[in-house]
Amino acid sequence: MPVDVTAADMERLDTLVTTRRRIRRGTPLYSRGDRFTALYAIRSGFFKTRVTTNDGREQVTGFQMAGEIMGLDGIVSDLHTCDALALEDAEVCEMPYERIEDLSREVPALQTHVHKIMSREIVREHGVMLLLGSMRAEERVASFLLNLLQRLHARGFSEAELVLRMTREEIGSYLGLTLETVSRTFSRFAEERLIEVRHRHVRILDGKGLEAIVASANGR
Amino acid sequence: MPVDVTAADMERLDTLVTTRRRIRRGTPLYSRGDRFTALYAIRSGFFKTRVTTNDGREQVTGFQMAGEIMGLDGIVSDLHTCDALALEDAEVCEMPYERIEDLSREVPALQTHVHKIMSREIVREHGVMLLLGSMRAEERVASFLLNLLQRLHARGFSEAELVLRMTREEIGSYLGLTLETVSRTFSRFAEERLIEVRHRHVRILDGKGLEAIVASANGR
């Protein structure tokens, strides 16, 4: 949260979170069509968000972990436009949107913070568009692993090891690939001694090598 | 702009726009790395935004027309992370970001408005991710045409005719396709009497037909 806030501000910010909610693995935090009332900060656990269409298409739009904010999609129309599903048992802080708006007016640091969170999400999605629009399968998978790694590292986890919380199919949906291609790409990386894969446990043997794959720029 | 504002508020909102800028075709409104200072409302003209990487990759992230807001990508880091280029001579209203923040605190309707604009952009990008991640070439092109058409129609233009302001290559970059595939898809649609294409002039003969292609859900 913001840094340049007074003690009085801090006291106010404490009133932002009204409820903590526990979300069981496999269940939704919110779903498309739900009335939008609050933003959610993840305390623990791991989520995916996805958009779905009436004709059955589905696209995973992101994976979220502790400290990240969910629900921004609902602001524009007062309805959620995507689903947020817990990939493991999770806990979130519910922050009523009305209260966020009210407090933002009184605490400029919060106002700026909220704007930055939304802007960050827009920039993140630009990155995903770049990935989906111009990278080949190997580059997408390497990019995905490095991104997860970097975010986990920022949270104090190992830089060289991670446990995937999602299936190959969910990774594939996110990356615009089939689950088979994701699996094969993992296997190829393992053959090349870039990583070790055992189911959902991934160990990074050659991070530089993965970065080199992303930067290869053999894109279309 | 918002509706539930008093006359006094309106007066304040008038001070939001400090400058009007004319942008020549082919020149940038802002570029990656530029210091972020303002948001821009398009008065007239047509823009593309794109992200670029050091290794030469490029991805068009959107096409913007009159009434739409540009620059949101810069809020998070005080630097712009993408380029905005005029595809035809254009005019924009410059709205200093500081002033937006100040006024938002005093005029709740503006605060809500700004949040909705950012949320709308996030939702729009979800749609693009769905397109890039799960649609085949025909579906992408049909979806692109229908989206442009709908936005132009909302601005009082014909529902059945449009002039493309961008090249096949720019369309391709946006849709994650090569320019050849875009061209061939246009030709195929023309053969099937869904559209007529003469260079950048497109006439819609069968809008329902295009919608049927998008809804076909033969996605991967």
Add this chain to the structure above:
DNA sequence: CCATGTCCTTGATCACGATCAAGAAATTTT
């Protein structure tokens, strides 16, 4: 008006990743 350069179209071929298929390994349920 012609020359130059950009943009677009169309054809031929190729390759990447999808699809279909089957079996193995985990995980969950009973």
Add this chain to the structure above:
DNA sequence: AAAATTTCTTGATCGTGATCAAGGACATGG
């Protein structure tokens, strides 16, 4: 602990869209 289900891996084949290539249509400027 065994059974059932889900998830993952690997192989074989296919198809869409990329790539390479060449010619034609416009637009722009001298």
